Amino acid sequence: MRLDVFTQVPHAFGWMTEQKPLATVLGTELELRLFNYRDTTPLRAGQVDDSPYGGGAGMVLRVDVVAAALDAAYGDDRPARVIALTPQGRQLDQALVEELAAEPSIAVLSSRFEGFDARIVDNLCTDAISIGPYVLSGGELPSMVLLDALARRVPGALTDGSGEHESFSLALDRGLEYPHYTRPAEYRGWSVPTVLLSGDHGKIERWRSEQSRVRSIR
Numbered sequence: 001m002r003l004d005v006f007t008q009v010p011h012a013f014g015w016m017t018e019q020k021p022l023a024t025v026l027g028t029e030l031e032l033r034l035f036n037y038r039d040t041t042p043l044r045a046g047q048v049d050d051s052p053y054g055g056g057a058g059m060v061l062r063v064d065v066v067a068a069a070l071d072a073a074y075g076d077d078r079p080a081r082v083i084a085l086t087p088q089g090r091q092l093d094q095a096l097v098e099e100l101a102a103e104p105s106i107a108v109l110s111s112r113f114e115g116f117d118a119r120i121v122d123n124l125c126t127d128a129i130s131i132g133p134y135v136l137s138g139g140e141l142p143s144m145v146l147l148d149a150l151a152r153r154v155p156g157a158l159t160d161g162s163g164e165h166e167s168f169s170l171a172l173d174r175g176l177e178y179p180h181y182t183r184p185a186e187y188r189g190w191s192v193p194t195v196l197l198s199g200d201h202g203k204i205e206r207w208r209s210e211q212s213r214v215r216s217i218r
């Protein structure tokens with residue numbers, strides 16, 4: 001899978017590319033490319049945004065700048081999904097992450113300040129995605145959220161099986177995962193459920209599905 005992120009702050013991604021699970025799959029199962037709008041802007045002095053028509057505070061990312069960045073990266077051969085990250089988009093959930101993880105390549109556009117000229121979302125993008133109903137200062141953290149969630153779905157990113165039974169997975173009917181415990185078995189009077197110490201895998205399996213079911217309907 002190839003993920004292309006368009007940003008004004010490519011260096012923000014440095015830390016993330018060194019962390020698991022991304023570091024494990026980068027360069028093999030997952031290719032990450034970072035594009036800076038400033039490198040391809042048709043405007044002078046690296047300008048990428050402008051003041052809003054109709055007045056008001058803040059700067060708006062220009063449509064000609066984003067079109068130039070996409071043209072330079074792809075010519076006429078754009079990825080099937082070109083995603084604008086915006087708090088006004090469809091809210092990201094695990095089902096959408098899995099849908100996107102099945103794509104061979106994705107472009108992710110981030111903005112800052114007042115956001116995108118609306119013509120970018122309307123004409124240059126296939127999707128508008130929000131990471132939640134709150135406003136951040138820029139699309140870099142949302143891009144990293146999407147990147148991390150996608151990287152976990154790429155083959156080889158996680159140790160075998162650890163991604164199959166986690167919260168929101170199909171294996172758990174999109175519900176929450178059962179609780180986990182580790183040593184010590186007793187601490188300050190807080191005990192690990194005895195079933196987990198029983199060695200009876202059938203019983204443990206049934207207990208876990210029941211715990212997952214109960215947590216998911218709360």
Ligand SMILES: C[S@@+](CC[C@H](N)C(=O)[O-])C[C@H]1O[C@@H](n2cnc3c(N)ncnc32)[C@H](O)[C@@H]1O
Nearest residue numbers: 085086087111114115130131135136138139142
């Ligand atoms: C300050 S926000 C712009 C908010 C916009 N003026 C509004 O009220 O809807 C700047 C940029 O950060 C990114 N961003 C902020 N919050 C986000 C969220 N919840 N989900 C996805 N992207 C977000 C987007 O790229 C957005 O264009």
